[in-house]
Each structure stands twice: as structure tokens, then as C-alpha cells.
Amino acid sequence: MEEREISFATLPFGPQHPASSHFHALVKVEGEGVLELEPHPGYLHRGFEKLMEYRTHPQNCVLVDRICVLDPFANELGYVNAVEKLGNLEVPERGRYIRLIMTEFGRIQSHITWIGIMGMALGFDSICRIAWGDREKIIRLNEMATGGRLYPCYFCLGGTRRDISPEFVKLAFETLNYLEEQLDFYDRVFFNNESFITRTKGVGKLTAKEAIELGATGPNLRACGIDYDVRKDEPYEVYPKVNFRAITRVEGDAYARSLCRRDEIAESISIVRQLLRDLPEGPFNTEVNPLYAAPKGECYFCVEAARGELCFHMVSDGSPFPYRVKVRGPSFSHSLVEFPRLAKGAMIADIPVIYWSLDPCPADMDR
Amino acid sequence: MVNEIVSILKARFPDSLLDIPSEGRSIVVTVKKEDFYPLLSQLKESGFDHFSDVSVVDYPDEQRFEMVYHLWSHQKKIRAIVKVAIPRESPAVKSVIDLWTGAQVHERENHELFGIGFEGNPNLSELFLEDWEEIPPFRKDFDTRKYVKEKYYREEEGYPIVKG
Amino acid sequence: MVLDQLRRVFEPFALLKNLFKKPMTLQFPYEVLPELGGYRGRHMLDLEKCAGCFICAMVCPNKAIFPVEFQGRKYPRVDLGKCCFCQLCEEYCPQNAIKLTSYAMLVTTDKESAVITPEELGKMPGH
Numbered sequence: 001m002e003e004r005e006i007s008f009a010t011l012p013f014g015p016q017h018p019a020s021s022h023f024h025a026l027v028k029v030e031g032e033g034v035l036e037l038e039p040h041p042g043y044l045h046r047g048f049e050k051l052m053e054y055r056t057h058p059q060n061c062v063l064v065d066r067i068c069v070l071d072p073f074a075n076e077l078g079y080v081n082a083v084e085k086l087g088n089l090e091v092p093e094r095g096r097y098i099r100l101i102m103t104e105f106g107r108i109q110s111h112i113t114w115i116g117i118m119g120m121a122l123g124f125d126s127i128c129r130i131a132w133g134d135r136e137k138i139i140r141l142n143e144m145a146t147g148g149r150l151y152p153c154y155f156c157l158g159g160t161r162r163d164i165s166p167e168f169v170k171l172a173f174e175t176l177n178y179l180e181e182q183l184d185f186y187d188r189v190f191f192n193n194e195s196f197i198t199r200t201k202g203v204g205k206l207t208a209k210e211a212i213e214l215g216a217t218g219p220n221l222r223a224c225g226i227d228y229d230v231r232k233d234e235p236y237e238v239y240p241k242v243n244f245r246a247i248t249r250v251e252g253d254a255y256a257r258s259l260c261r262r263d264e265i266a267e268s269i270s271i272v273r274q275l276l277r278d279l280p281e282g283p284f285n286t287e288v289n290p291l292y293a294a295p296k297g298e299c300y301f302c303v304e305a306a307r308g309e310l311c312f313h314m315v316s317d318g319s320p321f322p323y324r325v326k327v328r329g330p331s332f333s334h335s336l337v338e339f340p341r342l343a344k345g346a347m348i349a350d351i352p353v354i355y356w357s358l359d360p361c362p363a364d365m366d367r
Numbered sequence: 368m369v370n371e372i373v374s375i376l377k378a379r380f381p382d383s384l385l386d387i388p389s390e391g392r393s394i395v396v397t398v399k400k401e402d403f404y405p406l407l408s409q410l411k412e413s414g415f416d417h418f419s420d421v422s423v424v425d426y427p428d429e430q431r432f433e434m435v436y437h438l439w440s441h442q443k444k445i446r447a448i449v450k451v452a453i454p455r456e457s458p459a460v461k462s463v464i465d466l467w468t469g470a471q472v473h474e475r476e477n478h479e480l481f482g483i484g485f486e487g488n489p490n491l492s493e494l495f496l497e498d499w500e501e502i503p504p505f506r507k508d509f510d511t512r513k514y515v516k517e518k519y520y521r522e523e524e525g526y527p528i529v530k531g
Numbered sequence: 532m533v534l535d536q537l538r539r540v541f542e543p544f545a546l547l548k549n550l551f552k553k554p555m556t557l558q559f560p561y562e563v564l565p566e567l568g569g570y571r572g573r574h575m576l577d578l579e580k581c582a583g584c585f586i587c588a589m590v591c592p593n594k595a596i597f598p599v600e601f602q603g604r605k606y607p608r609v610d611l612g613k614c615c616f617c618q619l620c621e622e623y624c625p626q627n628a629i630k631l632t633s634y635a636m637l638v639t640t641d642k643e644s645a646v647i648t649p650e651e652l653g654k655m656p657g658h
Contacts, residue, residue: 041494041495042494042495042496042497047504050504050505050511054511054512055592058590058619059592059619060592062592062615062617062619063592063615063617126546126549129555130549133555136555143570144567147570147571147618148570148616151616153571153618161622162569188542188543189542189543189546190543192539192542193539193543212416212417212441213467214468215417215419215467215470217417226441228441233444234392234446290623298435300446300448302419311419311437313422313435315424324422324424326422328419328420328437332473333469333472336472337468337471
């Protein structure tokens with residue numbers, strides 16, 4: 001038997017690549033198999049936490065959307081609730097209902113964006129054009145209610161900045177009916193597609209014990225069988241009055257994670273229907289001093305974003321500027337801990353599938 | 368359930384400060400630096416298996432850093448917050464990667480941004496910043512606006528304009 | 532079992548019906564979506580009402596507003612390269628002088644024209 005010389009090549013899964021976005025990783029391959037993957041984050045690091053110490057709370061509320069652009073309402077909800085918990089501020093019922101309606105629409109919009117990008121990573125370009133065309137209908141709702149398409153700047157201390165009109169409620173019901181028909185279409189064309197099933201079943205398998213140890217949250221954890229949903233375990237706003245369930249599956253591979261996200265779209269549509277039906281009348285915000293100084297203390301508030309558990313640790317020293325804000329982004333553990341672990345031993349063609357089935361957002365990894 | 372854990376902690380670490388906020392679903396513990404690692408192992412054995420975050424708060428007037436560990440238990444649905452104070456001149460603390468593997472990247476980020484040493488962490492190389500020569504940027508004595516003005520702006524008629 | 536697999540292979544061809552539908556693409560800027568009202572676009576200033584208090588400059592999160600001389604008084608000048616279109620200046624102006632219109636055709640190749648002087652702020656955008 002002759003001795004074979006083992007040699008490997010290093011490829012960049014770089015920031016300019018059709019299947020990656022703002023994320024750089026160096027992949028060591030031998031033939032078709034991956035030996036090791038080393039992530040290099042930092043393309044979107046803006047130093048958010050330090051910059052928030054120089055601005056007052058109303059100024060921070062309009063800039064905090066930019067932490068994760070694909071799901072902007074979750075960031076605003078977390079920041080505003082953390083300050084309100086510190087200061088025990090009152091928010092009227094109508095304000096709370098409006099906040100949750102917009103947040104759930106943001107979750108549906110984020111999952112539809114994910115359908116498009118997952119299709120593109122697998123080589124199925126048509127589904128991206130169709131999915132982002134449907135996403136446009138939710139963004140029109142954003143524009144009608146808040147005045148901005150992707151950066152809403154909508155929540156403020158004590159409620160929301162503008163009210164929603166009866167035309168918004170009517171357009172929202174039409175959009176929900178349209179999205180339910182489209183889910184049927186996506187099932188036939190994408191989720192029950194033989195190529196999709198073959199490429200994702202059994203790929204990137206995470207056991208439950210591994211997932212807890214590596215710090216996974218969100219649909220990635222629920223696809224392994226553990227039901228941890230912040231909306232059910234530590235409820236906030238008016239979630240106790242809404243009837244819904246946390247979606248779990250058992251297998252833990254890329255196929256299970258994809259189906260978890262598809263079922264969450266259906267669940268969110270039902271949540272928004274209940275909220276729109278029970279929307280009360282009344283004021284939508286309370287007046288808060290623009291130089292509001294939260295009392296001295298600290299607080300840790302967690303919100304369920306579309307990607308996982310998004311937490312704000314806020315320390316205040318009695319002045320209008322926050323003393324320290326720490327943001328825990330859900331994609332921090334997913335891209336930097338789980339992605340290298342799952343990519344080891346896989347084939348090169350599986351790397352985009354594993355990466356996009358974890359649904360990372362480089363903006364909330366780097367902040 | 369919260370009371371069982373509180374009684375175990377009180378028995379084993381009598382001089383740590385325990386506080387239970389009014390909702391009854393979270394515990395806040397303040398410990399001294401010597402008891403910090405045994406307390407975290409005790410919490411891991413009591414079922415706190417999800418490591419959420421570690422954050423650092425800088426108090427330059429009192430010459431200390433305060434490290435805050437946030438944990439969650441999936442079975443009991445309780446949150447635990449552990450606070451430790453370490454001195455500001457030579458900040459170093461034992462790493463917790465033997466208890467929770469996912470904590471390695473969080474400690475790497477705090478080492479780069481605050482300059483805290485974690486003993487036992489195998490990889491503390493740079494994460495976000497490249498070729499950084501100043502002091503760790505998230506400390507309170509680093510002035511972000513002054514750094515940006517000197518490096519990127521030039522003064523003209525009293526109003527900063529971007530260089531180039 | 533085999534029937535299921537065959538169905539999963541041939542059913543996605545339902546996509547072909549999209550070939551006969553009208554595309555969703557609009558030829559911007561010749562075709563635009565209808566306005567919904569309340570969009571946050573370029574600023575407009577009412578030169579009579581402005582008192583020169585510069586609360587707008589204090590509350591702006593990105594320091595995009597700066598006081599300059601115009602017609603013998605101090606008026607605000609807006610730098611659109613820094614502005615994040617958050618509408619805080621309109622919310623906190625005590626005279627209701629500065630407002631955000633819905634004009635959004637702000638693309639330019641010239642960095643100097645991104646700074647709007649008080650004279651241009653006094654006129655409706657797009658003229």
C-alpha cells in the first residue's frame with residue numbers, strides 16, 4: 001500500500017459570496033469534506049453599546065432598530081420595556097395591543113425573508129422573488145402605520161408615537177387572508193419539494209443536549225424538542241391574554257428547523273387575528289418627560305425575536321443617559337459556536353444549507 | 368421551587384447577599400470573588416443549564432469592574448443573576464467554559480472590549496477589532512467622540528467635516 | 532410511497548402559472564406606488580414661525596442640524612447625510628415650524644447638495 005500525502009486547501013466563505021452576507025469564515029477542506037471552519041466576525045461592528053451611553057432615552061429608541069434590521073420591532077420592544085420596568089411607567093391597553101400587532105407582523109415578515117434567502121442558498125432563485133413580493137405587502141402596512149418602511153421608529157416610552165387608523169385594520173385583515181393562501185402555495189412548491197427534502201433531511205443534526213450546551217435559542221432549540229419560548233415562559237405585554245402554542249419538533253436537523261419556521265408563520269397569523277379582534281379604544285400613549293431619568297438600579301429584560309432570545313441588560317444611575325446597556329443578540333451563539341460545530345465533517349455543498357437553516361443575522365451578532 | 372434553591376445557597380454560602388424580586392421567577396445573588404466559581408457550579412447542579420450572557424459594568428470611581436452572569440433553567444423556568452466585583456487594576460477571573468461550553472465566545476468578546484483576563488480560556492484572540500492599539504474601547508476612560516474627531520474629521524469653521 | 536415521491540417531484544411545476552401573471556416589478560421612477568400619507572421624507576421649514584430656539588438641534592440623535600445666518604437671523608441647516616429621518620425634531624418643535632414632507636427622491640451624486648440651506652428648506656421640495 002502506498003502512502004498518501006494529505007494536503008488541504010483553505011477557502012474563504014467570504015463576505016462577497018452568493019450564499020453568505022456580511023460574514024466571513026475560513027474553511028479548511030480536504031477533497032469535498034470540511035475539516036475545520038473558523039469564523040471571522042466584525043464587518044458590522046458599530047459599537048452600539050458604547051454609543052448608547054451618550055444619548056438620552058428618546059434618542060436611543062429611534063436608533064435601536066438598527067441592531068437587527070430584519071426584525072426591527074423586537075429591538076424596540078426590548079429597549080422600551082427594559083426602561084419602563086426600571087421606572088414602573090404606565091402604558092395604556094391600546095398602546096400595548098398596537099405594539100404586539102406590529103411585532104407579530106415583523107415576525108411574519110422576517111420568516112418570509114428567510115424563505116426567500118433559503119431558496120437562494122439552495123439554488124432556487126424563483127422562490128426568492130415570489131417571497132419578497134409577498135413581504136412587500138407587510139412593508140406597506142409598516143408604511144401606513146409608522147411612516148417608514150424598514151426603520152419604523154415607532155415605539156416610545158409610554159406607548160407608541162402614532163395611532164393606527166380603521167383603514168389599517170381593514171388592510172391588515174386583507175393581508176392576513178392573502179398570506180394564508182400563499183402559505184398553501186409555499187407548501188406545494190417549496191416545503192414539499194423533493195429537492196428541498198433531500199438536501200435538508202439529516203443535514204446539520206443537533207441533539208437536544210448539544211443544543212442546550214451551546215446556547216441555542218429560538219426555532220433552532222425548539223426543533224430539537226425543548227420548548228423554550230419567552231412569550232410563554234416569561235410573558236410580557238398582553239401575551240397572557242392570547243391563545244397560541246410554541247412549535248416544537250424532534251429531529252433537530254435542517255428540515256425540522258425549516259418546518260418550525262413555516263409553522264410559526266401560521267401561528268403568528270392566528271395571534272394577529274385575535275389581537276385585531278380584541279383591540280380596545282382609548283389613548284395610545286402616556287406623556288413622558290423627554291429628559292426622563294430612570295431611577296437608580298438595573299434590570300434584565302428578554303424578548304422573543306424571530307431568531308431567538310434577545311435580551312437587554314440596562315444599568316441606570318439616576319441621570320437621563322443610561323450608564324450601561326448590554327444587548328445579547330440571538331445570532332451570537334448561532335454563528336460563532338454552532339455553525340463551526342455543525343460544519344465539521346460535512347461536505348462543501350452543505351455549508352450554505354447549514355448556515356441558512358440556522359437563520360443568523362450578522363447585524364445582531366456584531367452590534 | 369425558588370425557595371429550595373435559595374435555602375441551598377444560603378446554607379452553603381452564608382455571606383453572599385440574596386435577593387428575590389417581586390415576581391418570584393428570578394434570583395439575584397451578589398458574591399465575593401472567592402466563592403464565585405463554587406456558587407456557579409452549585410447553580411449548574413441545581414438545574415441552571417442555559418448560559419444566557421455575561422456583561423461587565425465599569426465603575427471607575429470605586430475602582431472595580433462588576434461582572435454579571437445571567438442564567439436560566441429550562442426545567443424550572445427560573446432566572447438566576449450572579450454579580451461579582453473584581454479589582455480594576457488587574458482584572459482576572461476564572462473561566463466558566465468547563466460548566467457551559469457556549470460561554471467561550473462571550474468571554475472572548477469581553478476580553479477584547481474591556482481587557483479582562485479569563486484563566487482557562489484557550490482562545491482569547493481578537494474578535495471584532497483589527498490592529499487596535501489604544502486601551503480597551505468600552506471602558507469609561509476611553510472617549511469615543513474625541514477619538515473619532517482626531518482620526519476621521521477635520522475642523523472647518525467650527526463644524527466637523529469628514530476628511531478626504 | 533413511490534407515488535408520494537412522484538407527486539413531490541411534479542407538483543412544484545405549479546410555479547409555471549406565474550409565467551402568465553402580471554409581474555410585481557414596477558419601473559421606478561416612471562411607475563411609483565400610490566402614497567399612503569404620513570411618510571417621513573425631506574424636511575420643510577416655515578420661516579415665519581421659526582423662533583431660533585434650536586431645540587431641534589439639541590434633540591437630534593445624530594447632530595444633523597446646525598445653526599447658520601440667513602436674512603439677519605439664525606436658522607437651522609440640515610445635513611441629510613447624517614439625518615436618520617426619525618421625526619424627533621418635528622415632535623419637539625414648540626412652534627410647529629419644522630415638518631417632514633413625504634418627498635423621498637433625495638439621491639444625488641454631489642456631497643455638497645446633501646446639506647440643505649435654510650433658503651431651500653423654506654420652499655416645497657421637488658421644485
